[in-house]
Amino acid sequence: MLDALYRHDTDEHDTDAAGYALVAAPTHALGAGDLDLLQPAIARLHDHRRLFAVDRRHDLAHWLQRAEASGVAKDDPGLHNIRHEIAWWTGEAGDAREALRLFRELLPDRQRVLGADHPDILTTRHSLERLSERLKE
Numbered sequence: 001m002l003d004a005l006y007r008h009d010t011d012e013h014d015t016d017a018a019g020y021a022l023v024a025a026p027t028h029a030l031g032a033g034d035l036d037l038l039q040p041a042i043a044r045l046h047d048h049r050r051l052f053a054v055d056r057r058h059d060l061a062h063w064l065q066r067a068e069a070s071g072v073a074k075d076d077p078g079l080h081n082i083r084h085e086i087a088w089w090t091g092e093a094g095d096a097r098e099a100l101r102l103f104r105e106l107l108p109d110r111q112r113v114l115g116a117d118h119p120d121i122l123t124t125r126h127s128l129e130r131l132s133e134r135l136k137e
Contacts, residue, residue: 022048030067035078038067039085053092060086075113077120080106084124091131100131 025041042063046056064082083106091099107124
């Protein structure tokens with residue numbers, strides 16, 4: 001079932017099914033414990049709804065709470081991905097200092113789980129550097 005929800009080739013004439021798939025995909029990913037699919041499903045829904053940064057940040061925080069409440073391990077890389085997105089959208093919403101704080105909290109958790117050379121670590125470091133430079137201006 002999850003495969004059907006994540007396909008991008010949904011028939012454009014089947015708007016009820018496509019709409020359901022778009023809205024239900026995050027819930028089904030979380031229910032299946034597949035956090036690797038949760039964040040992309042949320043992103044597709046946000047893009048479709050054309051949410052502003054502050055709304056994306058708020059909705060991602062909601063999904064993070066749901067994931068944590070579902071018993072997912074705190075060190076699950078999927079949770080780290082959601083935390084990264086929350087930090088990113090916090091910065092995009094105009095709160096660079098809070099975003100910097102969130103990225104600083106995330107970096108050691110990602111390093112501990114993924115290792116120092118993982119691409120996600122480099123992405124988090126890049127975000128930290130970008131925000132640090134923005135705050136110096």
